[in-house]
Amino acid sequence: MRALARKGKSAARRLYRGYNRRKARNAPPPSIQRVRILLLHAYGMGGTIRTVFNLASYLAEEHDVEIVSILKEAEEPFFPVDPRVRFRFLDDRVRPSRDPLRAMLSKMPSRLIPQEETAYHRFNLWTDLQLARYIRSLDTGVLMATRPGLNLAMAQLAPPGVITIGQEHVALRTQAEPMQNLIKWRYRRLDALVTLTKADLRDYRETLPKKPRKLARIPNAVPPMSGGQAKLDAKxxxxxxxxxxxxxxxxxxxxxxxxxxxxxxxxxxxxxxxxxxxxxxxxxxxxxxxxxxxxxxxxxxxxxxxxxxxxxxxxxxxxxxxxxxxxxxxxxxxxxxxxxxxxxxxxxxxxxxxxxxxxxxxxxxxxxxxxxxxxxxxxxxxxxxxxxxxxTYDVDAVGRQWDALLAELLARRDGSYVRPQPAGASPGTAPDADADAPATEQAGAQVIPLNP
Missing domain, CATH: 3.40.50.2000 (Glycogen Phosphorylase B;)
Structure with missing residues (x-):
């Protein structure tokens, strides 16, 4: 039975890879015009939500931006929303449908999200189905995920024509060991992984046996706030x-x-x-x-x-x-x-x-x-x-780092990427390990050079 199960899994993998190859042949050219950001619950409150809204607002100046929220658990967003940013909800829990399939699958635990994901209890088989359908419906553009469970799902399911960016808001060392093991092997499929801190960047560099095409540190930006500065006289x-x-x-x-x-x-x-x-x-x-x-x-x-x-x-x-x-x-x-x-x-x-x-x-x-x-x-x-x-964390300064990263990822996909030569190098000289960094580092991000 085990041998038969292994053969079945092997056949399923071959079918999946063949489907991806066909989809890649028919996919439109790579593009960064459309940016989709996966978020657990966009209408909730929390630091990740605020930073995603902040980034989406900046990118909306030049891109078609949509925040794709797994859950909808409130009628209105807790934080202000840029009207240029669109929202999509995969599981509306405010006004759920009476679909019997939804009712049945919503009672079953998730198989797509690892149990060690801190928000595992928020997912179920219905959200698995909706998330998988959404990801597989894409054929081009940029897809960004904002937590480990969503990064892993994106790495596993994203069609080959989609540029994928994993964004980490928590430190690698705080993840449970089973989650770290999945991260080690699945994150290599991402086009880029973005950390918020230099310490986390070093941890990923040392831990991942095979790395995404780009590994970068881009911090969060200060969001717009009302009022002026504190007078420091309040007790x-x-x-x-x-x-x-x-x-x-x-x-x-x-x-x-x-x-x-x-x-x-x-x-x-x-x-x-x-x-x-x-x-x-x-x-x-x-x-x-x-x-x-x-x-x-x-x-x-x-x-x-x-x-x-x-x-x-x-x-x-x-x-x-x-x-x-x-x-x-x-x-x-x-x-x-x-x-x-x-x-x-x-x-x-x-x-x-x-x-x-x-x-x-x-x-x-x-x-x-x-x-x-x-x-x-x-x-x-x-x-x-x-x-x-x-x-130094101004929205425009941090936003330029994202602009540089998106431009580089597109260039890597369409074949126009040229590895920067180190200063003083003669033409034809093989670039050293640091030659890959300037495009984003000039904007203030710390980038670990990786193979294209």
């Missing part, structure tokens, strides 16, 4: 994020007990929603901090809330590339953050544009907050340099 510290264990807000509240004892006139506001809300409220009550720590819920206008504060605190166990730090920097807040290696450590220069403290140490977090509260010249100096740092 308010702020934190923003999903109320989950990984965000470490329980540690922040514990640290705030020390802060409140020394400075009872200061308040902490934690904006967000999530499964830990009840636990956090209980912790606040038990610590007697009801009038010192507030949980106002989520906000769609982060800029307005940052403007009312003087200090931003990041207490996460680990982060990919936290947008809220960039937003707080752009608003001119003093930043105090745990020294997470894949995000804050790259974004913050200690004692220049923020303070970094030892991860998971409540006492050190409290000490960092107390320091910026009690040393106003330091607070204002950190804030001033933070604004300068945020300027």
């Amino acid at each position: 308010v510290a702020i934190a923003v994020g999903r109320l989950t264990r990984i965000k470490g807000f329980h540690r922040l509240i514990t640290a705030w007990e020390t802060v409140a004892a020394a400075h009872p006139d200061w308040k902490l506001r934690i904006f967000g929603a999530g499964p830990q809300e009840a636990n956090l409220r209980q912790q606040i009550a038990e610590a007697g901090l009801e009038d010192k720590v507030e949980l106002p819920g989520p906000t769609s206008d982060v800029g307005a809330e940052l403007e009312k504060a003087s200090v931003y605190v990041m207490s996460s166990r680990h982060e990919g590339f936290p947008m809220t730090i960039l937003e707080a920097m752009a608003k001119g807040l003093a930043i105090v953050s745990f020294n997470s290696p894949h995000g804050p450590k790259e974004m913050i220069t200690h004692e220049v544009d923020g303070l970094l403290v030892k991860p998971r140490t409540n006492a050190n977090l409290a000490a960092g907050i107390l320091r910026v509260i009690e040393d106003e010249p330091l607070r204002r100096s950190l804030a001033e340099h933070a604004v300068e740092t945020a300027a």
Whole structure:
């Protein structure tokens, strides 16, 4: 039976490859005019959604952009939407159809998305079917995915005429081992893999036995925000994020007990929603901090809330590339953050544009907050340099990196790509390993040279 099953799988693979070859022969020329971005739930709230909206808005200047959301779980988007960007939803859970097939498949677990994907419980056989149909319906253009499960599905299913870009918002080292094993073997099929941090770029370079045609680091950009910069005279510290264990807000509240004892006139506001809300409220009550720590819920206008504060605190166990730090920097807040290696450590220069403290140490977090509260010249100096740092993540500056990447991927597909020669090299000289980088590095991205 096992031998028969192996023969069946082998035959299915041959049929699939033959179908792909026929589809490649009939496909239109490669193009970057149409850009499709796969997202789990576009109308939800979270850093990835904001950054995707931000990127889509920039690309819509020159491209036909559509955000393809696996789920629809709200009538309206939580974040503002650029009217030039179109939306498609594969599974409408607000107004589900009465299709009996949908009803049956929605009760069955996903076979396309790995169980180790953190959002695995959001997928099912119905979403598998809709996602596979959508991906296989494409014949050209660019398809971008924004989380490991979707990257893996795209790598497995995308027709050969489609330029595929995997975007990683979480660090490779935080993935479960079975997920890392799938990543090692499937990501090689992608045209490009884009990480947010240099540390993650190094990890992928060292881990992937066979790499995509392009491996690049392009950070997130600061999104547009309402209002002006913070005046730094409000006795308010702020934190923003999903109320989950990984965000470490329980540690922040514990640290705030020390802060409140020394400075009872200061308040902490934690904006967000999530499964830990009840636990956090209980912790606040038990610590007697009801009038010192507030949980106002989520906000769609982060800029307005940052403007009312003087200090931003990041207490996460680990982060990919936290947008809220960039937003707080752009608003001119003093930043105090745990020294997470894949995000804050790259974004913050200690004692220049923020303070970094030892991860998971409540006492050190409290000490960092107390320091910026009690040393106003330091607070204002950190804030001033933070604004300068945020300027390097301007939407146009980061957008140009995406322009360069898309242009290079198209050139690699249509045969016009010419590997750049290193400075001073004579014609005909074989380029060294760094010769592949300039197109994107000139725009500020760090690129690992790979074989075309």
